[in-house]
Amino acid sequence: MPRVNRTTVLTLLIITSSVFLLFQLHYYRKYVSKQGPYILSRTGHLTQTVKKFLGLARHFGLPLFLADTAALTLLSQDSLRQRDRLVHEPHCSFLCTGRPVTSFALHANLWKYEPGFLLAAKQKGFELLELRGQDPRLASLDNLSGEEIPLHFLFRLHGHIIQVVFLYERSGNYLWHGELRLKAHVDRSFAPFKLLDYGRHPGSYDRPELVLTVVDGIDVRIPRNISRFLSEQRQARFLECRYRDARNFLQLYPDDVSPDAVDFRRKVKSLLHLAGRTLAQLDIPFWLSSGTCLGWFRQCSVISYSRDVDIGIFIGDFRSDIVSAFRSAGLSLKHKFGKVEDSLELSFLSEDVKLDIFFFYGDGDVVWNGGTQAKSGKKFK
Numbered sequence: 001m002p003r004v005n006r007t008t009v010l011t012l013l014i015i016t017s018s019v020f021l022l023f024q025l026h027y028y029r030k031y032v033s034k035q036g037p038y039i040l041s042r043t044g045h046l047t048q049t050v051k052k053f054l055g056l057a058r059h060f061g062l063p064l065f066l067a068d069t070a071a072l073t074l075l076s077q078d079s080l081r082q083r084d085r086l087v088h089e090p091h092c093s094f095l096c097t098g099r100p101v102t103s104f105a106l107h108a109n110l111w112k113y114e115p116g117f118l119l120a121a122k123q124k125g126f127e128l129l130e131l132r133g134q135d136p137r138l139a140s141l142d143n144l145s146g147e148e149i150p151l152h153f154l155f156r157l158h159g160h161i162i163q164v165v166f167l168y169e170r171s172g173n174y175l176w177h178g179e180l181r182l183k184a185h186v187d188r189s190f191a192p193f194k195l196l197d198y199g200r201h202p203g204s205y206d207r208p209e210l211v212l213t214v215v216d217g218i219d220v221r222i223p224r225n226i227s228r229f230l231s232e233q234r235q236a237r238f239l240e241c242r243y244r245d246a247r248n249f250l251q252l253y254p255d256d257v258s259p260d261a262v263d264f265r266r267k268v269k270s271l272l273h274l275a276g277r278t279l280a281q282l283d284i285p286f287w288l289s290s291g292t293c294l295g296w297f298r299q300c301s302v303i304s305y306s307r308d309v310d311i312g313i314f315i316g317d318f319r320s321d322i323v324s325a326f327r328s329a330g331l332s333l334k335h336k337f338g339k340v341e342d343s344l345e346l347s348f349l350s351e352d353v354k355l356d357i358f359f360f361y362g363d364g365d366v367v368w369n370g371g372t373q374a375k376s377g378k379k380f381k
């Protein structure tokens with residue numbers, strides 16, 4: 001009796017596990033493999049669409065690079081790239097990300113807007129949505145109305161979207177892209193707008209160094225340091241200064257335009273550039289703090305009677321080589337208040353302008369920083 005039971009149980013087990021295995025196989029073929037990089041019915045279309053688009057872009061001289069976060073993430077994995085080199089038949093390891101969108105960035109200052117390009121794309125079967133917005137480079141305290149410029153192109157073919165993000169150079173030596181804002185008449189079903197990598201907010205970037213490479217059989221430029229580009233992308237949200245409010249403020253309290261004040265503002269800006277470059281070398285994020293932040297927020301400028309530059313850094317980002325890095329950049333340490341465990345503040349001097357670095361400490365839901373009055377030694381929190 002126990003023997004029979006054992007056989008029955010074994011048979012039952014074999015049957016159920018076979019059924020389960022068949023089910024898994026079915027599920028895999030039906031759902032999972034559709035996303036997979038090596039299935040040709042899908043990859044065929046996608047690589048063809050991208051290839052067709054890039055062919056046109058090359059013909060019309062568009063300075064593009066691949067900016068798609070999903071594809072770049074795959075490209076940043078060395079093991080995946082090594083494995084990819086061994087595959088010789090047509091395949092799609094990087095562009096087939098399972099997302100219905102591929103995004104490219106366009107260096108807009110290097111391209112003269114060419115309507116012929118859009119016409120040619122339409123003739124090749126692409127549908128197009130062009131999104132425009134105000135040019136912030138012309139907006140200023142004196143003139144709030146910028147001209148409209150192209151900010152994003154969306155091309156659609158076989159249900160796949162190619163997004164082209166226009167990156168414009170702005171004074172201060174960085175690249176900027178605008179928000180993707182849908183006007184009232186725009187077809188909201190044109191693209192899965194929520195899935196786009198770019199356009200939820202305006203963004204700003206350092207100019208990335210690019211390299212030409214072959215991705216899934218297609219020649220395309222990509223950022224040389226992909227991980228740097230991706231980490232920049234995650235925190236690239238750009239905040240425009242509020243020129244309208246600033247203008248209202250300055251009408252009530254006009255800026256000091258004496259030569260001293262003008263000179264001070266120039267020094268502050270160059271000191272901020274220097275601090276930004278020095279901290280970037282150390283990979284330390286910082287922000288404008290105290291009076292410097294107030295000046296930007298209130299009047300899009302530097303408060304001329306503030307006499308120093310204030311920036312903030314999280315204490316978690318403190319590195320002991322900050323002082324030597326600033327010294328190499330030509331700034332001398334003037335004061336050090338507090339200590340790393342409590343209320344640290346470093347004060348550097350450049351010409352006659354002081355750079356105050358306040359370190360910020362987390363405490364539950366709040367962050368705080370300390371301050372010390374140089375003359376009296378009094379501490380504040």
Ligand SMILES: *[C@@H]1O[C@H](CO)[C@@H](O)[C@H](O)[C@H]1NC(C)=O
Nearest residue numbers: 138139142143144145146147
């Ligand atoms: C403001 O900018 C617009 C667009 O560039 C231009 O047409 C206009 O003449 C400018 N107005 C002034 C007062 O500069």
Ligand SMILES: *[C@@H]1O[C@H](CO)[C@@H](O)[C@H](O)[C@H]1NC(C)=O
Nearest residue numbers: 224225226227228229231283
């Ligand atoms: C890429 O950028 C990261 C972050 O900025 C940096 O740590 C890394 O050294 C860079 N890699 C190369 C090869 O330059």
